[in-house]
Amino acid sequence: MRPRQKTKRHKTTRHKPNRKTPSRANTKDTKQSSRLRSYLTHHLQTFVASLGYLSRQPISSLMTSAVIAIALALPAGLYIALDNASRLSAGWDSTTQISLFLKAGTTLKQAEKLATKLRLHKQINKVNIIDRERGLEEFQQISGFGDALQFLDENPLPHVITVQPIIEQENPEGVLHLVKTLQQERRVELAQLDMQWVKRLYTLLDIAQRGVWIIGSLLGLAVLLIVGNTIRLDIQNRREVIQVSKLIGASNGFIRRPFLYTGAWYGLFGGLLAWLLIAIALGIMAEPLERLATLYHSNYQISSLMAGDIALLILISCLLGLGGSWLAVGRHLSEIEPS
Amino acid sequence: MIRFDNISKRYPGGFEALSSASFHLPRGSFAYLTGHSGAGKSTLLKLITLIERPSRGHIFLDGIHLNNLPARRIPRIRRNIGVIFQNHHLLYDRTVFDNVALPLLIHGYHHREIGKRVRAALDQVGLLSKEKADPITLSGGEQQRVGIARAIVHKPPLLLADEPTGNLDPELSREIMELFVRFNQHGTTVLIASHDLDLIRQMGFPVISLAKGTIERNELLTDAQEREH
Ligand SMILES: Nc1ncnc2c1ncn2[C@@H]1O[C@H](COP(=O)(O)OP(=O)(O)OP(=O)(O)O)[C@@H](O)[C@H]1O
Ligand SMILES: [Mg+2]
Numbered sequence: 001m002r003p004r005q006k007t008k009r010h011k012t013t014r015h016k017p018n019r020k021t022p023s024r025a026n027t028k029d030t031k032q033s034s035r036l037r038s039y040l041t042h043h044l045q046t047f048v049a050s051l052g053y054l055s056r057q058p059i060s061s062l063m064t065s066a067v068i069a070i071a072l073a074l075p076a077g078l079y080i081a082l083d084n085a086s087r088l089s090a091g092w093d094s095t096t097q098i099s100l101f102l103k104a105g106t107t108l109k110q111a112e113k114l115a116t117k118l119r120l121h122k123q124i125n126k127v128n129i130i131d132r133e134r135g136l137e138e139f140q141q142i143s144g145f146g147d148a149l150q151f152l153d154e155n156p157l158p159h160v161i162t163v164q165p166i167i168e169q170e171n172p173e174g175v176l177h178l179v180k181t182l183q184q185e186r187r188v189e190l191a192q193l194d195m196q197w198v199k200r201l202y203t204l205l206d207i208a209q210r211g212v213w214i215i216g217s218l219l220g221l222a223v224l225l226i227v228g229n230t231i232r233l234d235i236q237n238r239r240e241v242i243q244v245s246k247l248i249g250a251s252n253g254f255i256r257r258p259f260l261y262t263g264a265w266y267g268l269f270g271g272l273l274a275w276l277l278i279a280i281a282l283g284i285m286a287e288p289l290e291r292l293a294t295l296y297h298s299n300y301q302i303s304s305l306m307a308g309d310i311a312l313l314i315l316i317s318c319l320l321g322l323g324g325s326w327l328a329v330g331r332h333l334s335e336i337e338p339s
Numbered sequence: 340m341i342r343f344d345n346i347s348k349r350y351p352g353g354f355e356a357l358s359s360a361s362f363h364l365p366r367g368s369f370a371y372l373t374g375h376s377g378a379g380k381s382t383l384l385k386l387i388t389l390i391e392r393p394s395r396g397h398i399f400l401d402g403i404h405l406n407n408l409p410a411r412r413i414p415r416i417r418r419n420i421g422v423i424f425q426n427h428h429l430l431y432d433r434t435v436f437d438n439v440a441l442p443l444l445i446h447g448y449h450h451r452e453i454g455k456r457v458r459a460a461l462d463q464v465g466l467l468s469k470e471k472a473d474p475i476t477l478s479g480g481e482q483q484r485v486g487i488a489r490a491i492v493h494k495p496p497l498l499l500a501d502e503p504t505g506n507l508d509p510e511l512s513r514e515i516m517e518l519f520v521r522f523n524q525h526g527t528t529v530l531i532a533s534h535d536l537d538l539i540r541q542m543g544f545p546v547i548s549l550a551k552g553t554i555e556r557n558e559l560l561t562d563a564q565e566r567e568h
Contacts, residue, residue: 041450241430244430245441246414247422248489249415249442
């Protein structure tokens with residue numbers, strides 16, 4: 001029975017517009033569009049008005065924005081530092097090398113054959129043979145055991161092949177894999193990656209990267225709480241306005257809006273200030289950084305904030321501001337009722 | 340328009356401000372609410388505006404049962420009521436103009452329309468020249484009139500007033516009452532709580548008298564009388 005009634009009612013409402021004269025339908029349309037326009041106008045007005053509200057208490061607005069800026073500039077700055085470090089270290093493959101100590105009894109010819117084979121390996125850049133005679137000479141010179149070594153009947157050193165691997169930036173672990181493959185070679189007694197520190201560096205960078213994410217998340221949370229607390233105080237200060245607005249029949253959205261916009265403004269100013277802080281910090285460090293870079297690489301460019309990164313930073317900041325005020329508004333606005 | 344059905348209101352703490360009050364205020368009517376201080380006049384008006392909820396009984400406003408109305412539907416109800424509060428409830432962080440404009444903003448009026456209507460309302464309470472003043476700089480009576488302008492600016496179908504003439508001299512009081520009558524003639528239902536028995540008698544509209552939370556006398560027609568009419 002019920003559903004039938006429902007469809008019947010539905011039908012009549014659907015037929016209604018047909019019965020209307022076109023002019024009446026038009027006035028309804030224009031009325032609706034003017035409502036929408038005034039709604040949007042009101043959004044814009046509130047947006048501007050909340051900026052006005054902040055400008056009437058410049059010191060505290062600036063302080064809140066500055067706290068947000070510092071909280072965001074720190075992880076963003078660390079992120080840039082790490083980005084530079086990993087890009088810089090990616091160029092260090094030219095100083096990484098693998099030493100292959102060949103098995104005793106391997107002839108120089110066999111060693112050269114292996115070297116030729118290795119030159120074709122796609123992960124290998126350069127291959128060098130240090131034959132055992134030359135190796136002994138070098139060792140005598142460097143170690144200072146020169147005299148002692150003269151008493152040995154036989155050269156104790158094997159032939160050594162040094163391999164310079166190609167390190168892919170996105171896959172630094174590939175080197176370790178190469179070392180393992182080389183270890184499998186028949187003539188190879190021991191494959192040793194010199195500069196174990198490169199591996200350590202990558203591990204450190206990885207740890208640092210995760211650290212930056214953790215710090216970033218924590219500071220993001222801090223921004224959320226800072227904005228939330230500031231908006232909570234704003235709500236308390238504007239208790240009277242909220243009560244009166246509620247008495248006059250303002251919807252929750254109407255009352256919420258100025259606080260949300262205030263939060264977004266805090267976020268925007270915080271983001272812009274953070275950008276400024278990072279730019280200043282980079283400016284201070286630019287000269288020594290460039291010197292450092294040229295020590296390793298002639299053509300290395302310090303990466304700073306790209307337009308996309310800046311936009312992302314400011315977007316995140318705005319969203320955190322909005323989110324923080326959303327939290328405060330959700331918790332505290334319903335507590336204030338007219339009496 | 341307003342129907343009270345055996346309404347009792349007990350405040351937290353146990354004091355019963357209204358006991359078994361019943362009356363019906365038809366749409367388009369004009370009535371006064373009187374009674375000694377503490378009789379429950381403000382309480383009755385607060386129940387209509389949903390500031391307070393009844394402990395017992397039923398309230399209907401324009402056919403809507405207010406007892407269990409969810410909070411999210413309250414704003415809509417209040418938007419159709421113009422309320423003049425006993426303590427003006429003006430906002431002291433903005434001008435007279437902005438105070439009066441608030442209901443229009445909430446209703447989503449266009450700003451050109453807002454200017455026209457606010458000035459018309461201020462003109463009606465004789466405060467057009469104070470448009471840009473801070474409410475704090477106004478006298479008690481002037482502040483009260485700003486509150487009146489704010490209550491009528493959006494031409495609500497129901498006007499509730501709690502001691503609207505409390506701070507006004509007799510002449511101004513009469514003018515304000517006549518303003519309410521003009522509103523009533525244009526279809527607005529009006530209920531005014533007032534101590535000013537002389538003025539009430541002069542105006543000659545039905546009176547509901549409260550005494551210690553009960554309706555002592557009701558000059559409005561009872562339901563039975565309405566049926567006879
Ligand atoms: N929030 C409250 N909590 C407890 N008691 C209250 C509260 N509000 C009012 N009352 C009590 O209810 C009674 C009626 O108060 P109400 O404000 O309705 O009186 P009134 O008729 O408006 O008086 P007046 O003419 O002085 O304004 C008073 O005794 C008051 O003490
Ligand atoms: Mg009262």
